[in-house]
Amino acid sequence: MSEVVVPAAWVADRRDEVALVDVRDAWEFDGIGHVPNAVNIPFDSFRAGEHTAADEGGDSDDGETGMLPGGEAFADLMGAAGISRDDRIVAYDDHHGVFAARLLVTAELYGHDPAKLHLLDGDFSAWQRERETTSDATDVEPTTYEVADPTEIETPLVDADAVAAAADDPDAVVVDTREDWEYEEGHIPGAVRLDWRELVDDETRGLKPRDEMETILESRGVTPEKRIVLYCNTARRISHTYTVLRHLGYPSLQFYEGSLTEWEREGRPLETGS
Structure with a gap:
């Protein structure tokens, strides 16, 4: 059975073994609550700015295509959230997974093993209906997140x-x-x-x-x-x-x-x- 999209029970059983990433805005993460042990990496923080696409030909500050944030910026975000390239990541949002999936694809394009990238089936609202949430801050120990150049590794990108x-x-x-x-x-x-x-x-x-x-x-x-x-x-x-x-x-x-x-x-x- 595929473990790309994983049910809430799978996540609940592994909360201490995975890096849980909530990509909602910080005010939602702090004010509404989040899945226990989750860290917050808001969607807009790992997305190249709209000015980039319009003014710089769709390339990020690092000269990468589309809306990728740039390797250095992504590494800083992940490292500050205590995530390393060895971690198994489960991402979620409150929009049926579309924003969380973008985090996973971004990580894959920068070299994270796709076998260690998982999307919560359902979103925060679905989790909240039946499972515990918290507004407590998650303890984070910053780490170094290593990224690869998408042009130098095998990725699904095409022009x-x-x-x-x-x-x-x-x-x-x-x-x-x-x-x-x-x-x-x-x-x-x-x-x-x-x-x-x-x-x-x-x-x-x-x-x-x-x-x-x-x-x-x-x-x-x-x-x-x-x-x-x-x-x-x-x-x-x-x-x-x-x-x-x-x-x-x-x-x-x-x-x-x-x-x-x-x-x-x-x-x-x-x-x-x-």
Whole structure:
């Protein structure tokens, strides 16, 4: 059984063995409470600023693509939270996991072993319904978090040329994880639409049952034998879909970090309509 997306019971049994990361805003973490033993690394802190994407061609301060924060900045955040590259990380948020998934993907792109990266199935609200929370500060012992250069290690990252080629490849599927109206206004030619929320159960706030997800994916041609190339606007929503497909055992996943922001900036073609 996959341990990419893990249930609350799995986390509760291992709270002392994993690094629990809450990516909500600090006021939520402190004021509303959090999972015991969790540390807070707010989403905005590991995300390149919007000025970066607009003014610097979509590159971070370290010259990396998309919305990556830069290796040094990410290392400082993780180290200050007491997390090392050897740690098994479980991340959560209060938005069905989409922000937490972005932390996990960022860690993977900087060299953290993906086998040690886990998403809580459900989110803080789901946890809070049935399990203990606390507002007590978590004791943290700062450490050194080592990062790798995403361009020098094997990662799922692909560039715009690779995405364009995939759109013409019968063995690949380019997947747009945005909402219907966004897709209709303009999408990469040949892309299929799969709103990331379609795989989420609004009641449990976690993933839908596996058979339901597989039925949805198959209806869009997103099947395990294909090479799946994911994009959205700024690589947040694809982080969730990427994590879910990893959970389902899809063997060939590619991640367009630049996403539509970069695609449009480069003047590449768009299709409109459903």
